[in-house]
Amino acid sequence: MSPEPPAVPRGPRPRDTAEELQLALGMLVRQMRAAAGGGVSLSQMSVLKRLDRLGPCTASELARAEKIRPQSVIATVNSLQADGLVVRTPHPTDGRRLPISLTPEGRALVRERREAGHGRLAELITERLTDAEQRMLADAVPLLRRLAED
Numbered sequence: 001m002s003p004e005p006p007a008v009p010r011g012p013r014p015r016d017t018a019e020e021l022q023l024a025l026g027m028l029v030r031q032m033r034a035a036a037g038g039g040v041s042l043s044q045m046s047v048l049k050r051l052d053r054l055g056p057c058t059a060s061e062l063a064r065a066e067k068i069r070p071q072s073v074i075a076t077v078n079s080l081q082a083d084g085l086v087v088r089t090p091h092p093t094d095g096r097r098l099p100i101s102l103t104p105e106g107r108a109l110v111r112e113r114r115e116a117g118h119g120r121l122a123e124l125i126t127e128r129l130t131d132a133e134q135r136m137l138a139d140a141v142p143l144l145r146r147l148a149e150d
Contacts (some may be wrong), residue, residue, distance in 0.1 A: 028121065035120035036113040040085075043068075045113060047076050048085060048102065052110045056089075056099035085109060 033042075040048070050065055051057060059077060063070040077100055080086040085106035091097035102110070125134055 028124075031124070032117035032120055036116040040080075040083075040109070041076075043072075043076050044080055044085075045110075047073065047080065048106055048110050049114075051086065051100065051102050052107065056101035058097050058099055062100065080106070 046066060047062060050062060054061075054065065057065070059070055059073045062077070063073040066073065077086060077088075081088065081100075084103055086100050087103050088098040088100050091099055125137065129137060
């Protein structure tokens with residue numbers, strides 16, 4: 001009887017990796033949110049950040065970008081407008097469109113939340129990871145971005 005061939009080492013199973021990644025990312029997001037403080041909901045902050053990145057958008061454009069129903073975006077925008085964080089202005093050439101844009105207060109809130117969240121994450125990276133681990137994490141970021149892209 002011939003000996004069995006040696007077992008070929010296998011990498012981690014994608015489903016196990018996916019589960020661990022989802023748990024780890026959720027924990028990181030919660031820590032960043034806690035560092036950034038409250039004041040607005042996650043969906044409101046998502047719309048504010050999207051407007052900060054893209055500039056003025058209609059509710060339809062925001063709904064497509066956020067992959068949610070226009071009615072949901074309108075409710076979110078209405079509450080943000082009531083809080084003075086966004087404003088609707090008539091389109092210069094198309095009277096049917098009402099682009100939504102950040103107010104100075106909305107822009108300041110996005111900046112503050114971004115800095116607080118990034119600051120906390122940078123602290124965690126510095127405190128908990130070795131230099132070699134920090135390089136590995138930096139190398140993994142483009143891979144994570146590819147997973148997140150449409």
